[in-house]
Amino acid sequence: MIPVVLAAAETQPPLICTIETVESRWTPRKIAGVRMLKGQTFTVVLTPEITVNPRYVIDSRITSLAEETEPPVGSIENERLRYSWNYIAPLGPVAPPATAGDANRNASISVEGQLLIQPNRSFNLVNVSAMTAEGSTTALTTLQDSASGACREQR
Template sequence: MLASAPPPPPLVCTIQTVEARWSGHPIAGIRQLKQQQFRVERGENPAIEPRTVIDSRLTPLVERFSSSGVEQIAGSRMTYHWSYEAPLGALTFNDSGASSGPAQEKESPVAVSGDLVIDDQKGFELSQQSRLTQSAGTKTLSSLLETAHGSCREQR
């Protein structure tokens, strides 16, 4: 009987370049992506840690998380897609746009979705969109599109 080969070592991936584009009002201090790391377990049950790839102040608030799981395509190329919501609670908004109008508190969730592609040379590209909404997600107050590149190395 042949022994199965051990799984390949995990990959540790580091974000090296980041581009962020805001629509609406930027949210100060949302996160710093450059030099963040994530880990990719390979083998029969591949996984990514953290499952949200990017760790931020939203991570502890994650609700309704879903992902495609790590998919391996032709050789060693891998893809991963994730999405979740993070409730920020009631935030105060001035609906009239005038400073004399009454301010109202409304629930404000952030909807996040992202895609990651790791190529066969262990380089990666990720994109993530975050949308801050009010009124049960019907009005977008601000959105952020982030794209990042980096490289992965085998953890020994």
């Protein structure tokens, strides 16, 4: 008798995705020294759950300070993968815009992002970061990154 071995369900290889184009818009002013997105890579694993590394797609100094407001969520619908995240990162004291009498205040950055990977493995990414001083409802500055690129199977 020949033993029969059942093959495990075939798992898809991870996808390695590279950011190829980026458009960044600052409101009202740019902050110097912020990370470069073009050329950054991230990995997407589709089984058993959707996981992305780095967890928030974009790797920066801010992500190491992240306090999640909810865990990232991934889903697949019509062969399109959607992955979204949001978190807050405390920054500590920051100097406000130059106005007489204002003192340094603690600030934080709230970040919301969404990644959409198409069936042809191209992707679009939107990441919005807003820096707000403690006790204020108006952002000191907001950065909206829109990026695109392509993914390939890791072999």
